Amino acid sequence: MSTSSDSTGNGKGMTLTELQGMRLLQRSPGMQSLESAEPTKLPPVLEAPSLEGLEVTAPTVEPVTEDDLMERFSALCRERSPRRERAPGEDVALGDDVLLNVLGYANGRLIPFSVRTDWWTEATPDPTFPGFFEALVGAKVGLSIAVSIILPDTYAVEALRGAEARFLVDVKAAREVTLLTDESPELLSVLELGSTLDEVMENIAQQLAYEHEQQAQHDLQERVLDEVVERTRVDVPQNLIDEEIRRAWTESEYPQLALRNFEQQELQEAVEGWLSDPFTRLDAERRLRISLGLQAILARDQVQPKEEDLVALIDNLAEITQTTREELGRLLQSDPTVMRRFESLALHKMAVDHVLSKVKLVPG
Known part of the structure; x- marks a missing residue:
């Protein structure tokens, strides 16, 4: 199996499993010995990336096809089957x-x-x-x-x-x-998407159209972030990339291996597999360049967070992590590490929104 690390595809600047719970791992002695002795100092961005003439090709919203409809319908039938x-x-x-x-x-x-x-x-x-x-x-x-x-x-x-x-x-x-089909008498009631098959397909089509619009927005953001990467003039040292990869590994793969009682040498070999993978290294470098570039833009343009944006972000995180707003608030208040992650996430989103506001869309 292979699950390559998430870049900034979630649009929130968090990596790997951070948005899947925000209940971050407690460091164990085994994990500490695999981390860098001291955090690497971030390299300076001597000049914040310019936002002048920032143009990207507008992404296309893909139409909903018959194949899309049938694939989603089949998936929903299977999902609701007994x-x-x-x-x-x-x-x-x-x-x-x-x-x-x-x-x-x-x-x-x-x-x-x-x-x-x-x-x-x-x-x-x-x-x-x-x-x-x-x-x-x-x-x-x-x-x-x-x-x-x-x-x-x-x-x-x-x-x-x-x-x-x-x-x-x-x-x-x-x-x-036991798969349900379009001829199953209980199908409409378990799908809860309409009283007729035509209504079900119409509602599925609307869901897919919304998802395609969201995907186009994601694609737009990725294109803009690629421009930020290109305009960020900074040398990212290899040991900083190593540190970013180790951090991602300790938050995703390490706890599963620790539960299986992997020995220290096996753990070291596991993290070295991540460190030596060229695509993982490129992805980590991209995340770092985005982070450094956006930080420099925020500082130069003196962008400040708005209270309503922070409230909306907390609500969004509560939905993603399947917790209540109150539970998430208590977690943020009780754990300084999680609070720092939240502050970093808020700054990232604010920076991305600021950059997006400066973009000129060019027809594809």
Whole structure:
């Protein structure tokens, strides 16, 4: 498995798992020994990126196609279909929901980004991992299996394309899914999207149209941030990139490995897999350049946060993290680390909004 790190795609400037809970990890001795001895000093941006003549091509809002509609309809039908919990020792069948723990190895080392814990997924063929999910068919619920596959030429970690990989898989649970179809009498009631099939499809089309608009906004922001990267004249040292990658690793993969009692040497090999991956390094450098560039723009333009913007951000975070506004407020007040992260997030959003206000959109 591979899950490359998120750049600033969430539009909030946080990386990896930070927006999935804001309950940040407590440092353990094992993790501390893998971190840099001292934080690297941020390099100075001698001149804030100019916003003069900032132009980007306006992204296209993709139309909703018939294929889009049918794919979402099928996904919703499956999502709302009845399920039966399989008993321990029962065989997994094709199309089941399965709860897995996964570790992947290649060339005698842990595959970067391959660790999954309590991962619910569908046991169905996936061309990005040929043979992996097929091997789960017939596996016993509650037991572990080893799955060997050849990583495809499209695998995210370029150095491992074509390599033989061995995945250790714990099949923790499985659910048999009885798929609903458009002929199922209970379908309309469980979908809750209309009293007729036409109404259901119309509502799905509206949802997809909104999502496509949101995607276009995301694409616009990414294009603007790419311009900020290009205009930020700063030398980002390699040890700062290392530090950013280690921080991301300690917040995502490390806790899962610690739960599995990985030894210190194994942990070191795991983080080195992240550090040596060229795409991870490029992504980390981009995040750093964006952060440094936006900070310099805020300072130069003397942009100040507005109270209503901070309130809106707290409401948005509460929705994303599935907590109440009050719970999130108590967490921010009780943990200085989380408060600093929130302040950084607020500054990032404010800076992005400021830059977006200066952009001239050019028709594509």
